Amino acid sequence: MPDAARIRVRGPIVTSDAKHGDSIAVNGVCLTVVEVEDNTFTADVMRETLVRSSLAKVAEGDRVNLERAAAVGQRLGGHIVQGHVDGTGTILAREKAEHWEVVHIGLPPQLARYVVEKGSITVDGVSLTVVTVSEDEFTVSLIPTTLDLTTLGHRKPGDHVNLEVDVLAKYVERLAVPHLRAIVGEETQ
Structure with missing residues (x-):
């Protein structure tokens, strides 16, 4: 298992208003955006996240679920999801x-x-x-x-x-x- 990883994810909808420091969940894992360019964002993934989640198994071209952070004042459909994979x-x-x-x-x-x-x-x-x-x-x-x-x-x-x-x-x-x-x-x- 690597000590860390850097991933690039293509997602035109979630990157439309994303900026450095924003949170975007990838398959339920909350990641911090470090770069946004051409409908793609980059995030660093720590060893702890690689160990607890399935992100280490995601390969280039795999489909992933993407979700922006909830905004205050919006409806909460479902339950409280933090993006902290157990x-x-x-x-x-x-x-x-x-x-x-x-x-x-x-x-x-x-x-x-x-x-x-x-x-x-x-x-x-x-x-x-x-x-x-x-x-x-x-x-x-x-x-x-x-x-x-x-x-x-x-x-x-x-x-x-x-x-x-x-x-x-x-x-x-x-x-x-x-x-x-x-x-x-x-x-x-």
């Missing part, structure tokens, strides 16, 4: 139905406690609702619009995807665990 999952299977597609995604053990049925998860930067969850996998249902407008319609079994769990679940855990430990400690004394 880990990667693997596409396990796809089931096509008439009006949607169910995608099974492998769930890393360290993220399992944050994923709940009907909760939110971000897959390659796309805010989705969890349909089912077990200890080692979860499913999401993709509507035709999501299949058409994102790279998720092109992901195959075996492909790695970036996962960002709901930040609120992490905050609840962070706030509750010390109090729960204190209660359990008091009861055992």
Whole structure:
């Protein structure tokens, strides 16, 4: 794994008003723009990001999901997505139905406690609702619009995807665990 990387991404819509220092998410990974030229932006990627995400596997010519940072005062469709990838999952299977597609995604053990049925998860930067969850996998249902407008319609079994769990679940855990430990400690004394 390299210590760092510099990537160039072509995206006429996201670069139309982008400037040095702006944030643009690539497959759900928040990156800082260091240069914009000819509908293309350049960003530096740190080792930590390469280790936690699937960006190291992206090759020249691959399609990626791109999203500009949210602007204050706009509607929030979906859930709070920060672009801080927590880990990667693997596409396990796809089931096509008439009006949607169910995608099974492998769930890393360290993220399992944050994923709940009907909760939110971000897959390659796309805010989705969890349909089912077990200890080692979860499913999401993709509507035709999501299949058409994102790279998720092109992901195959075996492909790695970036996962960002709901930040609120992490905050609840962070706030509750010390109090729960204190209660359990008091009861055992």
